Amino acid sequence: MKDKIKQYASSVIFIILLFAALFVTLQKRLHFGGVVDLPTEVSNLPAYAFYSFSRMLAAYVLAFIFSITYGMTAALKRGADKIMLPILDILQSVPVLGFFPAAVFFFVNLMNGSRIGVEMASIFLIFTSQAWNMTFGVYESLTTIPKDVRDAGNVYRLVGIERFKRLLMPSCTSKLVYNSILSWAGGWYFLVACEIITIGSVNLRLPGLGSFLLQTSQRGEIGLTLLGLAVLIFIIVVMDVMLWRPLTVWSQKFRYEFAAAAAARQYHRSILLRLFLRVRSFGPVKKTLHGAFMVLRSPGALVGGVTVGVVGVVKRSSVFGAVRPYARRFFWTAFAIFSAYLIFLAASALVGVLSRPFPVEAYRIPGALAASGARLAVAYVIALAWTIPVAVKIGHSSRAARLMTPVFEVVASVPATALFPLMAFYVVTYTGSPDLVAVLLVLTGMQWYLLFNLLAGVSAIPNDMKEVAKLHQVKRWLYWRRIVLPAIFPSIITGSITAWGGGWNALIIAEYFKFRGRTFSVFGIGSFLDQATYRTGNTQLILLALIGMVGVIFTINRLFWRRLYNEAAKRFTIEY
Amino acid sequence: MSLLELKEVTKSYQFEDTEVTVLEKISFVVEPREFVCLVGPSGCGKSTLLKMVTGLSAPTAGRFLYRGREITGINREAAMVFQSFALFPWLTVRQNVALGLEALGLPKPEYERKADYYIDKVGLDGQEEAYPRELSGGMKQRVGLARALTVEPELLCMDEPFSALDALTATNLREEVIDLWQDKTLPLKAILMVTHSIEEAVFMADKIIVMSTRPGRVTKEIEVPLTRPRNMKEEAFMQVTDEIYSLIVSRAEESKGEAI
Numbered sequence: 001m002k003d004k005i006k007q008y009a010s011s012v013i014f015i016i017l018l019f020a021a022l023f024v025t026l027q028k029r030l031h032f033g034g035v036v037d038l039p040t041e042v043s044n045l046p047a048y049a050f051y052s053f054s055r056m057l058a059a060y061v062l063a064f065i066f067s068i069t070y071g072m073t074a075a076l077k078r079g080a081d082k083i084m085l086p087i088l089d090i091l092q093s094v095p096v097l098g099f100f101p102a103a104v105f106f107f108v109n110l111m112n113g114s115r116i117g118v119e120m121a122s123i124f125l126i127f128t129s130q131a132w133n134m135t136f137g138v139y140e141s142l143t144t145i146p147k148d149v150r151d152a153g154n155v156y157r158l159v160g161i162e163r164f165k166r167l168l169m170p171s172c173t174s175k176l177v178y179n180s181i182l183s184w185a186g187g188w189y190f191l192v193a194c195e196i197i198t199i200g201s202v203n204l205r206l207p208g209l210g211s212f213l214l215q216t217s218q219r220g221e222i223g224l225t226l227l228g229l230a231v232l233i234f235i236i237v238v239m240d241v242m243l244w245r246p247l248t249v250w251s252q253k254f255r256y257e258f259a260a261a262a263a264a265r266q267y268h269r270s271i272l273l274r275l276f277l278r279v280r281s282f283g284p285v286k287k288t289l290h291g292a293f294m295v296l297r298s299p300g301a302l303v304g305g306v307t308v309g310v311v312g313v314v315k316r317s318s319v320f321g322a323v324r325p326y327a328r329r330f331f332w333t334a335f336a337i338f339s340a341y342l343i344f345l346a347a348s349a350l351v352g353v354l355s356r357p358f359p360v361e362a363y364r365i366p367g368a369l370a371a372s373g374a375r376l377a378v379a380y381v382i383a384l385a386w387t388i389p390v391a392v393k394i395g396h397s398s399r400a401a402r403l404m405t406p407v408f409e410v411v412a413s414v415p416a417t418a419l420f421p422l423m424a425f426y427v428v429t430y431t432g433s434p435d436l437v438a439v440l441l442v443l444t445g446m447q448w449y450l451l452f453n454l455l456a457g458v459s460a461i462p463n464d465m466k467e468v469a470k471l472h473q474v475k476r477w478l479y480w481r482r483i484v485l486p487a488i489f490p491s492i493i494t495g496s497i498t499a500w501g502g503g504w505n506a507l508i509i510a511e512y513f514k515f516r517g518r519t520f521s522v523f524g525i526g527s528f529l530d531q532a533t534y535r536t537g538n539t540q541l542i543l544l545a546l547i548g549m550v551g552v553i554f555t556i557n558r559l560f561w562r563r564l565y566n567e568a569a570k571r572f573t574i575e576y
Numbered sequence: 577m578s579l580l581e582l583k584e585v586t587k588s589y590q591f592e593d594t595e596v597t598v599l600e601k602i603s604f605v606v607e608p609r610e611f612v613c614l615v616g617p618s619g620c621g622k623s624t625l626l627k628m629v630t631g632l633s634a635p636t637a638g639r640f641l642y643r644g645r646e647i648t649g650i651n652r653e654a655a656m657v658f659q660s661f662a663l664f665p666w667l668t669v670r671q672n673v674a675l676g677l678e679a680l681g682l683p684k685p686e687y688e689r690k691a692d693y694y695i696d697k698v699g700l701d702g703q704e705e706a707y708p709r710e711l712s713g714g715m716k717q718r719v720g721l722a723r724a725l726t727v728e729p730e731l732l733c734m735d736e737p738f739s740a741l742d743a744l745t746a747t748n749l750r751e752e753v754i755d756l757w758q759d760k761t762l763p764l765k766a767i768l769m770v771t772h773s774i775e776e777a778v779f780m781a782d783k784i785i786v787m788s789t790r791p792g793r794v795t796k797e798i799e800v801p802l803t804r805p806r807n808m809k810e811e812a813f814m815q816v817t818d819e820i821y822s823l824i825v826s827r828a829e830e831s832k833g834e835a836i
Contacts, residue, residue, distance in 0.1 A: 462660070462662070464658050464660050464662035465662055465664065467627075467632055467658075467662070468656075468658070468662045468675075468723075470632060470650065471630055471632065471650060471655065471656055471676075472675055472676035472679050472727065473650060473652075473676075473679050473680075474675060474676075474678075474679040475679065478678060478679055482664070482667065482671075482675060483664065486664070486666040486667075487666075489666075571665070571666055572665065572666050573665065574665055
């Protein structure tokens, strides 16, 4: 019970702080220098690709560091998960696009309105599309380290940096690699939204592939859009072949499973890794890499060693021992007072805004939420209808899985947001329904989460179970009803939670869009927010809409998905 | 006519550029009313062999004859008991056991009656509505056994059925399996069991097929000359086990010599 209260309290406080930050932002008007219109010559493409890739890389490095520190603290510090997990849960399911202005304001102000601030904001936004699933991955792998292995670590006194190196990092490796692939896909998908930053009437474009794609497609320059897309896909494919596949194969050896044979077989399937292991001419390359590593390693080890030594000496000194309890208590008291003060400020500011009489438009929010929810539900049903059969088909053939998974990863990375104006134009002209367009875009933001979760679920069905089904000739509907659907049920739930999160996020760009100077809009919370931000700039309306949205998401997650998930975990988990 | 006959069965896998032979020219027969055990070190392809008998996988060369006819596709006269139990956690004991009958398209009252009959046979009466997670290891394997028996097979294949159980439970279950096999009311004709425990094989089998590893070959066929019920502490019992032990050990030393 106490834990429950703690969980809810931390969630609520966190939400209030988020809104307060947003509120402060909306109060100010920003002046910053940036590009409003980009040159879209073909010769610019290599440079744009380089810029976008650098942003992605910077964001990924941040996400990597964040996921390890946050995930490890939540998993290892006693009691920390009670507070840190709900916060992560909110961060993951809140439509981050709605909170973009707050982040932009913060970074732009920090850098006095210079371009660097805008770049930092953009990197931060990409970071928000990469970090959460990686963090969950780290947390999950640390909490599921087999007890024997953990005990062995304790028995042999693995502590500090050794424990990190020999136990904690290896345990996370496999899930970190897998989630890194998904994170990069997610990052590319949101690249467009992250390179074009809109606050009030200011519309800023950072030079990059995302803004190139959006600008050309808004103008209807299909050739250029396709060219930009080709460059993007080229980068994605190269990364997949050169980086992710060898890494995935390599990471298999860190899994706590007894399927050693299968892993060994996989190991030889990565063409690159095999080349690297076999071809002689790689020798010098290997040596160079190793040399570089050693050179970098010794100063690193020196710094690390000195730090550990100094910390050790300080820790062991009697002064430190005497002061320590007081210092700690002092620190936490100060921290608590400071946070309480912040929360008070935030809450009173919010109350101030919200207690003003509501404008008439505010009463359209529930209706808008319902309309958007219905749109999401339609897209969700479509996504389920195609991902379940496809995942089951592919998951049952290792050959198909090997061939198709990279293809899906590439397709999922394509920023549908950029192609959207084009797509929208044709769908609207042929069917006359902007509603259909909105559903389609939301679908691109939902379906991949479902598909990847389901694929993982299907391939996790133990071989013995499939053999039982084959031996007893359990086929067709009976096979689906008795075996496949129950087996993947937990994956359907986790996939659904993330898919709805992605869906709410995509809504913000799906319900209101421009093409060749024309504006298309459908009634919903996404278009409501857009109009409130671009046209009226009414702080109260924006806040009310966001509160409504977050409230609905939070309630649905807590009351529906979480419960369903707990039920599923109890009934449908396969223990081996 | 023999129930099952293997004629020079060979199985090999394409592993990258090299071909790895798992089983080489395996020949033996299983007669009706015979309990046959396959014994050998791990990695000698015993489980692969069982999979081919049930029709889950096909041999690279050689022939499998069941009652004189070649096995193609799933062998409907054979059923399988797994080391890992392979029960579906979301199905009750009754639903797990009835799965094969349901797949045959039997009406619900009939397959439930039949499932209950076999649940009773393996001593799980009263547990029909329980879920596998509520059962102990021994009880889970009884469910696995009941599931195999409900399809009323002539040949029961068992892949190390007792190695996931504690010693005491395994001892009990072994005796019960023998009782079931001797039960004349069941259509069960023969049992083909894979094990790595020599004592287990000598305790249960009429005929033991000793296999060597890399590639898996039949080293020797031994008829167990003991009467039932058997006792692991008897002199005669220990003689047979010793014979097989020395067979396996000498084989192992031989292959070591080859390696040097």
